Amino acid sequence: MTAAIAKRGAKATLIIKDVRVLDPASGVDACTDVTIEKGQIASIAPAKGKADDAHVINGAGKLLLPGLVDLHTHLRSPGREDEEDMASGAAAAAAGGYVIICAMPNTDPVADNAAVVYSQAEVAESDAAIRVAFLGSISRGEKGEHLSDMWDMAEAGVVAFSDDGHPVADAGLLRSAFQAAGRVNLPLSLHCEDLDLAGAGVMNEGRVSAQLGLAGIPCAAETADVARNLEMALYEGARVHIAHISCARSLAAIETAREAGAAVTCEVTPHHLVLNDEEVLGLDSNFKMNPPLRDEENRRQLVEALAAGRVDCIATDHAPHAWQEKETPFEEAAFGVTGLETAFPVLLTELVQPGEVSLEALVMAMSTNPAKAFNLPVPAIVEGGEANLCLVDVEEEYEIEPGNFFSKSRNNAFSGRRVRGRVLLTIAAGRLAFKRDA
Amino acid sequence: MNWNLLSINDLSRDEIESVLATASKDFLELSKRDIKKVPTLRGRTIIDLFYEKSTRTSTSFELAGKRLSADVINVKADSSAVGKGESLKDTTLTINAYRPDIIVIRHPHVGAAAFVSRFTEAHVINAGDGKGEHPTQCLLDIFSLRQEFRNLEGLKVAIVGDILHSRVARSNIQGFQKMGMKVKLVAPPSLLPRGVEALGAEVAHSLEALAGMDVIYLLRMQTERHESANFVPSLREYIANYCVGRRHLTKGQRVLHPGPINRGVEIEAALADSNENLILQQVEAGLAVRMAIMYRIIVDNAAAGEAASDTASSLHAGAASGASEAEIRNIQAVG
Numbered sequence: 169m170t171a172a173i174a175k176r177g178a179k180a181t182l183i184i185k186d187v188r189v190l191d192p193a194s195g196v197d198a199c200t201d202v203t204i205e206k207g208q209i210a211s212i213a214p215a216k217g218k219a220d221d222a223h224v225i226n227g228a229g230k231l232l233l234p235g236l237v238d239l240h241t242h243l244r245s246p247g248r249e250d251e252e253d254m255a256s257g258a259a260a261a262a263a264g265g266y267v268i269i270c271a272m273p274n275t276d277p278v279a280d281n282a283a284v285v286y287s288q289a290e291v292a293e294s295d296a297a298i299r300v301a302f303l304g305s306i307s308r309g310e311k312g313e314h315l316s317d318m319w320d321m322a323e324a325g326v327v328a329f330s331d332d333g334h335p336v337a338d339a340g341l342l343r344s345a346f347q348a349a350g351r352v353n354l355p356l357s358l359h360c361e362d363l364d365l366a367g368a369g370v371m372n373e374g375r376v377s378a379q380l381g382l383a384g385i386p387c388a389a390e391t392a393d394v395a396r397n398l399e400m401a402l403y404e405g406a407r408v409h410i411a412h413i414s415c416a417r418s419l420a421a422i423e424t425a426r427e428a429g430a431a432v433t434c435e436v437t438p439h440h441l442v443l444n445d446e447e448v449l450g451l452d453s454n455f456k457m458n459p460p461l462r463d464e465e466n467r468r469q470l471v472e473a474l475a476a477g478r479v480d481c482i483a484t485d486h487a488p489h490a491w492q493e494k495e496t497p498f499e500e501a502a503f504g505v506t507g508l509e510t511a512f513p514v515l516l517t518e519l520v521q522p523g524e525v526s527l528e529a530l531v532m533a534m535s536t537n538p539a540k541a542f543n544l545p546v547p548a549i550v551e552g553g554e555a556n557l558c559l560v561d562v563e564e565e566y567e568i569e570p571g572n573f574f575s576k577s578r579n580n581a582f583s584g585r586r587v588r589g590r591v592l593l594t595i596a597a598g599r600l601a602f603k604r605d606a
Numbered sequence: 607m608n609w610n611l612l613s614i615n616d617l618s619r620d621e622i623e624s625v626l627a628t629a630s631k632d633f634l635e636l637s638k639r640d641i642k643k644v645p646t647l648r649g650r651t652i653i654d655l656f657y658e659k660s661t662r663t664s665t666s667f668e669l670a671g672k673r674l675s676a677d678v679i680n681v682k683a684d685s686s687a688v689g690k691g692e693s694l695k696d697t698t699l700t701i702n703a704y705r706p707d708i709i710v711i712r713h714p715h716v717g718a719a720a721f722v723s724r725f726t727e728a729h730v731i732n733a734g735d736g737k738g739e740h741p742t743q744c745l746l747d748i749f750s751l752r753q754e755f756r757n758l759e760g761l762k763v764a765i766v767g768d769i770l771h772s773r774v775a776r777s778n779i780q781g782f783q784k785m786g787m788k789v790k791l792v793a794p795p796s797l798l799p800r801g802v803e804a805l806g807a808e809v810a811h812s813l814e815a816l817a818g819m820d821v822i823y824l825l826r827m828q829t830e831r832h833e834s835a836n837f838v839p840s841l842r843e844y845i846a847n848y849c850v851g852r853r854h855l856t857k858g859q860r861v862l863h864p865g866p867i868n869r870g871v872e873i874e875a876a877l878a879d880s881n882e883n884l885i886l887q888q889v890e891a892g893l894a895v896r897m898a899i900m901y902r903i904i905v906d907n908a909a910a911g912e913a914a915s916d917t918a919s920s921l922h923a924g925a926a927s928g929a930s931e932a933e934i935r936n937i938q939a940v941g
Contacts, residue, residue: 373801374801377800378805379801380717381739381776382737382738492695497713498715499715
């Protein structure tokens with residue numbers, strides 16, 4: 169589709185036998201065989217005869233899903249390849265069931281011009297096992313002062329614009345950004361946070377921050393900025409994607425704007441759906457991220473909204489950090505946690521298995537909806553379509569061990585947690601991207 | 607006592623009573639002798655690691671260690687490798703290589719003492735971690751109250767002032783309640799942490815709430831921690847509404863303050879000079895209480911180490927051996 173999405177060829181025939189195929193968007197839920205030939209899904213039906221050159225996988229008791237799509241990944245390339253690079257980030261994504269990830273532009277140098285985007289796409293083309301799409305920054309250097317080369321970057325194939333990590337405080341600049349992005353019909357992905365309200369906060373403001381003596385980031389820092397940004401998007405008639413929502417009232421604002429006609433999508437991270445701010449009591453910096461883990465009431469409401477289909481997307485905000493940037497007192501530690509390898513197993517275990525969210529809703533929010541939000545190829549399990557799928561063992565139980573990650577970084581909030589459900593195989597853009605060793 | 611003293615919550619009510627009894631029985635009177643030194647911790651090494659400006663706490667810890675005959679080294683952040691970009695982990699590992707028995711740490715960040723304890727076999731005493739906690743201050747405050755009031759059960763304490771920025775408040779709200787006291791917080795809303803009522807204290811916004819209290823615990827305005835100047839509209843307004851003077855007191859009420867005091871801001875000069883306050887008793891108590899803490903942290907764990915020597919596989923076991931208990935218990939003036 170775009171130059172920034174690496175194109176991949178295809179090889180041998182693969183048959184996955186007796187597998188439960190689930191693709192809610194295509195209306196598929198059946199136990200059958202899936203044959204993949206030359207990178208395409210040749211048939212979704214009992215495989216006849218026996219192709220000698222076919223590789224056969226026993227899918228009994230396993231689940232075949234459309235490959236996952238992440239709209240919010242930090243790949244650290246260029247600039248901090250010690251934390252993550254295209255190869256390790258894409259390998260981590262493939263191991264987590266992802267077939268497309270969208271890399272945020274807060275690299276060093278910032279992806280604020282076409283040259284950086286072309287070079288990123290080139291590295292991804294050679295190094296990444298799955299498709300990597302790129303976002304360009306909204307402002308030059310993400311400094312919030314002047315617009316970046318948005319038109320050039322659109323030509324280079326970026327799928328959205330964002331100053332993620334640095335909310336655009338200047339409303340006039342943001343208005344211009346909506347207009348410029350509208351001209352190339354791309355959405356802005358907005359990190360919504362009023363920095364004056366957030367102050368020096370390092371965690372959610374509430375009873376836990378009061379107990380610990382840590383400066384808090386109030387929910388209002390997010391909700392106030394969400395409300396302002398939605399008003400502007402509505403006024404400009406522009407596409408907007410609200411990144412990593414942590415407060416239930418942000419969702420309410422999104423629904424109001426949507427009713428008024430705004431073209432708005434949104435995302436929630438796995439950690440905001442599963443964890444609350446009580447985790448911070450132990451001062452483990454793997455629970456430090458921005459937006460911060462909120463209280464149980466907000467978490468619960470986000471889960472209910474996801475179950476009801478009111479949360480469009482789940483995005484990881486995969487933020488790898490060198491260990492020395494996390495192995496410090498909590499206040500000094502960098503914000504952010506990794507998520508590509510833990511998102512699906514954790515959500516399956518914590519939300520689907522207890523019956524809080526349906527598997528169908530989870531798949532929509534992790535695959536179909538995010539692909540549509542950024543106009544990416546929608547992974548679908550349909551005959552004749554390109555193979556973008558993942559095979560999951562829903563019974564396998566194990567403990568999350570960051571030492572085993574494909575990611576270069578270990579800063580994960582689910583370290584040591586027992587989960588049930590493991591990605592065995594990922595086929596991205598018709599090519600085998602990941603296969604777990606038996 | 608536990609291996610470390612990181613939070614007032616590390617101690618049960620009985621353990622607090624026990625440490626305070628040690629302070630009162632064994633160490634309070636020592637300061638009144640001509641020779642203010644006992645050989646109790648002779649041969650032990652104590653490193654005081656101060657990453658924040660401190661006069662009374664660092665003096666108190668240094669003196670307490672020296673009066674116990676320990677070798678005491680003071681490391682100030684501004685004169686160490688910290689200014690050269692060394693991380694807290696590496697500073698701790700370096701200091702740990704000298705095999706100290708106790709590391710006393712003050713640091714501008716919450717949880718720093720707990721963090722240090724992960725990288726050393728020494729006992730770690732939290733001498734203030736950012737806006738987090740100040741457990742030795744809490745213990746000396748309880749000690750001072752015990753000397754004045756005997757029975758702390760049901761005692762009513764108002765903590766007044768800049769609670770938002772106060773680690774002393776955070777330790778005391780929890781420690782005072784643990785001892786059976788009733789705690790009320792009095793401050794403008796902007797100087798109270800959001801959600802503070804979760805700690806169990808009542809909240810009020812005017813000095814009228816001091817009526818009926820037994821103890822008024824004043825806090826300094828920590829302007830150095832005010833990232834923006836807007837926590838109160840003006841110091842004049844704060845003083846008009848929250849500066850406590852003798853006229854606010856009723857008979858029998860006593861005033862505490864962890865120091866340093868700002869005369870004319872949170873405390874009127876006449877009250878600072880009056881015998882209705884226990885401020886200097888607190889300082890004196892601080893020395894005895896810190897001696898008791900360091901003594902008990904060594905002795906209790908040495909005894910525990912001997913009892914558990916069969917299973918001494920833990921990080922802690924090695925450091926627990928050393929001077930015999932008999933030697934440690936030899937609390938007699940060097941003469």
